[in-house]
Amino acid sequence: AQSVTQPDIHITVSEGASLELRCNYSYGATPYLFWYVQSPGQGLQLLLKYFSGDTLVQGIKGFEAEFKRSQSSFNLRKPSVHWSDAAEYFCAVGARYKLSFGAGTTVTVRA
Amino acid sequence: DVKVTQSSRYLVKRTGEKVFLECVQDMDHENMFWYRQDPGLGLRLIYFSYDVKMKEKGDIPEGYSVSREKKERFSLILESASTNQTSMYLCASSSESGANVLTFGAGSRLTVL
Numbered sequence: 402a403q404s405v406t407q408p409d410i411h412i413t414v415s416e417g418a419s420l421e422l423r424c425n426y427s428y429g430a431t432p433y434l435f436w437y438v439q440s441p442g443q444g445l446q447l448l449l450k451y452f453s454g455d456t457l458v459q460g461i462k463g464f465e466a467e468f469k470r471s472q473s474s475f476n477l478r479k480p481s482v483h484w485s486d487a488a489e490y491f492c493a494v495g496a497r498y499k500l501s502f503g504a505g506t507t508v509t510v511r512a
Numbered sequence: 513d514v515k516v517t518q519s520s521r522y523l524v525k526r527t528g529e530k531v532f533l534e535c536v537q538d539m540d541h542e543n544m545f546w547y548r549q550d551p552g553l554g555l556r557l558i559y560f561s562y563d564v565k566m567k568e569k570g571d572i573p574e575g576y577s578v579s580r581e582k583k584e585r586f587s588l589i590l591e592s593a594s595t596n597q598t599s600m601y602l603c604a605s606s607s608e609s610g611a612n613v614l615t616f617g618a619g620s621r622l623t624v625l
Contacts, residue, residue, distance in 0.1 A: 410552075433612055444516070444602060444616035445555075491554060498543060498562060499570070500612055502555040 403428045405494050407503035414482050415511050422477040422506050424492030434475040435493040435500070436466055445491060451475065462486070484510050515539050516617035518603050524623045531590040533620050535603030541615070542608045544586035546570075546578060549600040549619070558601075561586055562608075593624045 406425045414420050426432060433452055437445040449460025456468040466477045475492060487510045492503040519534040537544065543562050547555040547570075557570030559578040567578050575597060579587045586605075590597055600621050604614040 405554075407554075435613075437614075437616075442618070444618045445604075445614070446616070447613060450613060493555075495612060497612065498545075498560050498568070499557060500614065502547075504552055504554040 403432075403494055403499075403501045405492050405501050405503035407490075407492055407506050409506045410504070411507045411509070413509045413511060416484055417481050420477075420479045420482045420486070420508065422490050422492075422508070424475045424477065424503060425473055426475060426492070426494040427473065428494050430496070432494045433496050433500075434466075434468060436460065436464070436475075436477050437491045437493060437502075438462075439489045439491065439505075441488070448477070448490075482508075482510055484512070486510055516603055516605055516615050518601075518617040518620045520620050521618065522621050522623075524625065525593050526625050527594060529593050529624075531593045531622065531624075533588040533590075533601055533603075533622070535586045535588070535617055536584050537586075537603075537605040537615070538584065539605060539607070539615065540583070541605035542583075543606045544580065545604040545606075545614065546576070546586065546588045547602040547604065548572065549602055555602065558588065590622075593622075595624050598622060598624045 404427045435450045436448040439445045489505045493500045516537045545560040546558040561567045561580040577589045603617040
């Protein structure tokens with residue numbers, strides 16, 4: 402069975418500081434991996450995805466993620482956080498029709 | 513620029529009522545999905561559809577049904593709403609060529625009293 406664990410429920414970061422959100426997955430084959438962001442009152446927006454190839458993927462809004470097969474991880478990073486990055490972030494794994502989502506990590510940005 | 517539209521953002525219903533949640537997408541996507549979002553649980557798949565009149569159960573289908581009579585529209589039905597169905601419901605769509613890249617609607621927050 403596929404599953405996703407996001408170990409951090411809530412992270413607070415200062416504006417301009419770096420951010421890393423952790424994601425660990427369980428999947429029986431080569432996974433499709435995703436990060437989505439949800440701003441308050443909004444639906445989810447795709448930040449980036451990994452299907453194959455280069456294990457460091459670039460996404461929108463200055464985010465990047467690195468796939469590490471040996472660690473079953475797909476951590477999300479941003480070098481310098483902006484106040485507008487305050488949101489909830491979801492990691493997802495799956496293929497074809499069924500994606501499994503993590504419980505989410507809420508990011509608070511302090512001035 | 514809206515691509516997945518959920519007709520009701522907020523609904524309040526009473527226990528036992530029949531509830532319809534409507535979702536329309538304008539991207540000609542083959543696949544449509546209904547998720548339920550609860551704090552601490554993330555998103556859980558209720559049902560999905562890969563073609564008109566076709567549907568498949570997701571991880572938590574109990575207490576729900578769906579209807580897809582047209583390609584662009586996917587409805588979630590709660591035959592007899594219960595308080596434990598109070599939640600945020602998210603509709604999403606994807607194309608067959610899109611490799612599971614989901615486009616989400618803004619969500620429908622349902623409260624069952």
